[in-house]
Amino acid sequence: MSEVAATDESLHGSPVSYSRGQKVVHPSREQFVALLKKLIDEGFTMCADLTAADYLTHPGRDLPAGVDAERFEVVLNLLSITKRERLRVRVQVPESDPTIASCFDLWPGTEAMEREVFDMFGIRFDGHPDLTRILMPEDWEGHPLRKDYAIGRIPVQFKGAHS
Amino acid sequence: MTTVENVRQTSEGGQEMKPRSELGAKELMREVGAVLRMSEAEAAALGQLPADAEDQTMIINMGPQHPSTHGVLRLMLELQGETVLRCKPIIGYLHTGMEKTGEDLTFLQGGTNVTRMDYLSPLNNELVFSMATEKLLGIDGDIPERAVWMRMLLSEMNRMSSHLLFLATNGMDLGAVSMMLYGWREREEVLRFFQKVTGLRMNHNFIRPGGLAADLPPGWRDDVLSILEMLPPRLEEYDVLMTNQPIWRERLQGVGVITAEEALALGTSGPILRSTGVPFDLRRDMPYMHYDELDFDVIVGSYGDAFDRYAIRLNEVRESIKIVYQILDRMPSGDYRIQNKKVTPPPRGRIDESMEALIHHFKIFTEGFRVPEGEVYVGIESPRGEIGCYIVSDGGPKPYCIHMRAPSFVNIQALPHMMRGGLVADAVAVISSVDPVLGDVDR
Amino acid sequence: MSLIRNVLDDGLGGIQHNFLTGKIEDLVKWSRSRSSWGATFGLACCAIEMMGTGGAHYDIARFGMEVFRASPRQADILIVAGRVSQKMAPVLRQVYDQMMEPKWVISMGVCASSGGMFNNYAIVQGVDQVVPVDVYAPGCPPTPETLIHAIETLHQKIEDGEIMRRREVTGAGAEIHITEIAPEQVPVSLGSTLRGVSA
Numbered sequence: 001m002s003e004v005a006a007t008d009e010s011l012h013g014s015p016v017s018y019s020r021g022q023k024v025v026h027p028s029r030e031q032f033v034a035l036l037k038k039l040i041d042e043g044f045t046m047c048a049d050l051t052a053a054d055y056l057t058h059p060g061r062d063l064p065a066g067v068d069a070e071r072f073e074v075v076l077n078l079l080s081i082t083k084r085e086r087l088r089v090r091v092q093v094p095e096s097d098p099t100i101a102s103c104f105d106l107w108p109g110t111e112a113m114e115r116e117v118f119d120m121f122g123i124r125f126d127g128h129p130d131l132t133r134i135l136m137p138e139d140w141e142g143h144p145l146r147k148d149y150a151i152g153r154i155p156v157q158f159k160g161a162h163s
Numbered sequence: 164m165t166t167v168e169n170v171r172q173t174s175e176g177g178q179e180m181k182p183r184s185e186l187g188a189k190e191l192m193r194e195v196g197a198v199l200r201m202s203e204a205e206a207a208a209l210g211q212l213p214a215d216a217e218d219q220t221m222i223i224n225m226g227p228q229h230p231s232t233h234g235v236l237r238l239m240l241e242l243q244g245e246t247v248l249r250c251k252p253i254i255g256y257l258h259t260g261m262e263k264t265g266e267d268l269t270f271l272q273g274g275t276n277v278t279r280m281d282y283l284s285p286l287n288n289e290l291v292f293s294m295a296t297e298k299l300l301g302i303d304g305d306i307p308e309r310a311v312w313m314r315m316l317l318s319e320m321n322r323m324s325s326h327l328l329f330l331a332t333n334g335m336d337l338g339a340v341s342m343m344l345y346g347w348r349e350r351e352e353v354l355r356f357f358q359k360v361t362g363l364r365m366n367h368n369f370i371r372p373g374g375l376a377a378d379l380p381p382g383w384r385d386d387v388l389s390i391l392e393m394l395p396p397r398l399e400e401y402d403v404l405m406t407n408q409p410i411w412r413e414r415l416q417g418v419g420v421i422t423a424e425e426a427l428a429l430g431t432s433g434p435i436l437r438s439t440g441v442p443f444d445l446r447r448d449m450p451y452m453h454y455d456e457l458d459f460d461v462i463v464g465s466y467g468d469a470f471d472r473y474a475i476r477l478n479e480v481r482e483s484i485k486i487v488y489q490i491l492d493r494m495p496s497g498d499y500r501i502q503n504k505k506v507t508p509p510p511r512g513r514i515d516e517s518m519e520a521l522i523h524h525f526k527i528f529t530e531g532f533r534v535p536e537g538e539v540y541v542g543i544e545s546p547r548g549e550i551g552c553y554i555v556s557d558g559g560p561k562p563y564c565i566h567m568r569a570p571s572f573v574n575i576q577a578l579p580h581m582m583r584g585g586l587v588a589d590a591v592a593v594i595s596s597v598d599p600v601l602g603d604v605d606r
Numbered sequence: 607m608s609l610i611r612n613v614l615d616d617g618l619g620g621i622q623h624n625f626l627t628g629k630i631e632d633l634v635k636w637s638r639s640r641s642s643w644g645a646t647f648g649l650a651c652c653a654i655e656m657m658g659t660g661g662a663h664y665d666i667a668r669f670g671m672e673v674f675r676a677s678p679r680q681a682d683i684l685i686v687a688g689r690v691s692q693k694m695a696p697v698l699r700q701v702y703d704q705m706m707e708p709k710w711v712i713s714m715g716v717c718a719s720s721g722g723m724f725n726n727y728a729i730v731q732g733v734d735q736v737v738p739v740d741v742y743a744p745g746c747p748p749t750p751e752t753l754i755h756a757i758e759t760l761h762q763k764i765e766d767g768e769i770m771r772r773r774e775v776t777g778a779g780a781e782i783h784i785t786e787i788a789p790e791q792v793p794v795s796l797g798s799t800l801r802g803v804s805a
Contacts (some may be wrong), residue, residue, distance in 0.1 A: 005595050018297050020539050049551055051566035058557040076542050084448050109430030112576050135255040135605060137693045144263055144727055151263055152727030228695055235649055256694045257650055260728035282651035365651055365747055552721035602650050
């Protein structure tokens with residue numbers, strides 16, 4: 001099942017796709033903050049989730065026309081309480097320059113979520129008040145959820161079903 | 164062997180809280196006013212609690228091992244005497260790498276991993292993971308009716324057991340130690356029912372993609388009815404013991420107040436959001452499964468304080484009882500899981516008869532069923548708020564990327580706003596009213 | 607032993623002598639095992655089962671353990687209940703160091719005993735890498751019956767001195783492994799019997 005329904009739809013200038021019936025908008029890093037401000041005005045007052053995905057080992061994913069695939073994607077799930085709708089925002093973030101604007105001024109609730117993304121993926125958020133590690137110890141090296149970071153299992157006598 | 168070296172190891176480096184006198188106006192504004200989008204001058208005025216210029220503020224550390232925190236939550240508090248000026252929660256003491264482990268387990272095994280995140284309502288974690296997987300598979304419309312109603316039954320029973328535990332720990336944190344024993348007594352009943360149905364008291368791995376692991380055992384109706392008949396008089400006992408008691412009210416009313424704008428801006432959900440007056444419950448407003456066919460009330464508070472949150476959770480147990488009565492009436496017969504050979508394993512008897520069944524069983528349990536490429540986010544109402552599951556699949560048998568939107572992780576951000584201006588003794592009451600589960604927070 | 611038989615049969619009338627002799631060491635070990643206080647170190651799901659063991663149904667107060675002291679200086683047994691992450695390991699060691707001798711450690715659950723199902727970067731693969739463990743209780747989470755079995759095993763070993771002997775041999779914890787007890791199949795039906803008993 002193709003993820004991208006062939007739409008020419010766009011939302012405030014960014015292409016829109018549908019994934020299993022859920023609406024997804026793909027702004028670029030430059031359009032990101034402006035789009036979010038407009039979405040807040042349209043009623044998406046709650047940012048339910050801010051996370052990221054590392055597509056190092058799966059580069060050939062479906063994206064709408066005009067969106068170049070990069071290694072990282074920052075994914076926001078927005079919720080409109082008045083309209084009872086969800087909207088997903090996916091922004092491509094390149095590996096060479098893993099920075100993106102912070103949403104803290106729009107939704108202070110993203111403070112902890114952005115710190116987690118920084119801790120786990122190494123993506124820096126410009127304008128975040130306190131970008132430090134939140135889950136791993138302060139002096140940990142490496143970003144665990146990246147695909148080139150091993151899971152760190154120790155060898156055991158009985159193997160699992162795979163590996 | 165002295166403790167000095169050990170103390171140094173536990174210090175947080177860059178996460179240490181600096182005293183208020185060392186912070187600039189902009190940083191203070193960020194802490195206080197950003198939520199309400201005030202100007203710098205307004206925020207500076209708000210951030211200035213009446214402080215004696217002579218008195219020095221004190222930064223103390225509460226946790227991570229402390230009897231009154233719900234698990235390993237560490238709080239740095241800046242105090243002026245007894246008043247809490249600022250608070251900074253430091254988490255990560257229970258980080259288990261579940262999202263990384265989830266990439267290593269098949270979709271069928273994923274339930275065992277996900278269920279240990281919010282360990283007080285494990286069936287809800289499994290439910291949201293299964294719903295996301297089914298949406299990716301495209302079978303979310305084909306789940307048999309009995310399976311859907313069974314899932315609702317288990318989800319609501321889990322809500323009851325989670326809120327009973329909240330009542331128990333809330334009571335104990337505030338000093339009503341006998342409440343701990345009463346809450347656990349009730350919870351044991353529900354856990355006994357789960358043990359009969361799923362085989363385990365906790366961390367069941369029962370709700371799986373495609374349906375459930377097994378059918379309800381015979382005699383389940385009587386078990387559920389005995390629980391439903393036992394609970395309402397006990398809940399009235401709690402009303403007598405706590406709700407109407409002057410000491411309880413003094414300790415909870417007006418403590419940990421949060422406004423609706425703050426709650427929405429911080430992304431909180433569940434009882435915290437409903438206590439501020441926003442009547443948003445995913446079961447009512449964005450219904451999943453068959454909640455739109457059921458008749459229940461959404462409890463909403465008006466003051467946004469800890470007492471409202473306590474009362475909301477107490478009454479949500481009553482609403483869950485109402486829901487379970489309706490589910491008992493409407494439970495259809497049928498399959499407990501979808502009969503899709505690629506997704507659900509065949510019945511054990513068939514394995515001896517049919518080669519194909521043997522192969523399917525083998526493939527499902529060793530390699531796992533393949534899920535088409537795509538990404539999806541599903542959110543449901545857990546006892547703590549909105550729990551969501553974001554899965555990216557690359558067409559293989561394991562999730563490419565899995566992320567759980569944990570309600571407690573986001574709700575903890577509300578703690579500094581609730582504690583500001585309150586007393587240290589109320590800090591415990593506030594944490595308890597937010598009801599965080601650290602497995603959810605740290606994953 | 608005959609003294610105990612007499613007392614069991616006749617009560618105090620069975621004591622034929624006016625005074626009892628024994629070793630102080632035995633008396634001390636007996637009292638240590640019957641009145642040990644636990645240190646709260648509940649981390650994750652196992653902590654919930656530990657609290658359930660302290661509840662009314664399983665009731666470890668009958669073994670003298672209902673008091674869970676928050677301050678490690680006042681505690682004897684450290685029950686490590688739950689998964690220990692990398693950030694938590696120094697804290698665990700610090701709490702263990704603060705406890706006074708004699709002290710014992712029960713590692714509750716598979717995550718504390720060996721890392722459990724989480725064989726990854728974030729979890730210490732067995733709490734015996736941080737503190738010496740005396741009894742390992744398996745289960746995910748161990749049922750309250752298993753925890754009581756672990757506690758009682760520890761008490762028995764304290765009472766007959768086996769723990770100290772093992773410690774001298776291994777130099778570390780006693781490392782006793784127990785078997786898991788499945789939850790009761792035919793549970794005591796608390797609900798139905800209490801239905802007739804209301805507030």
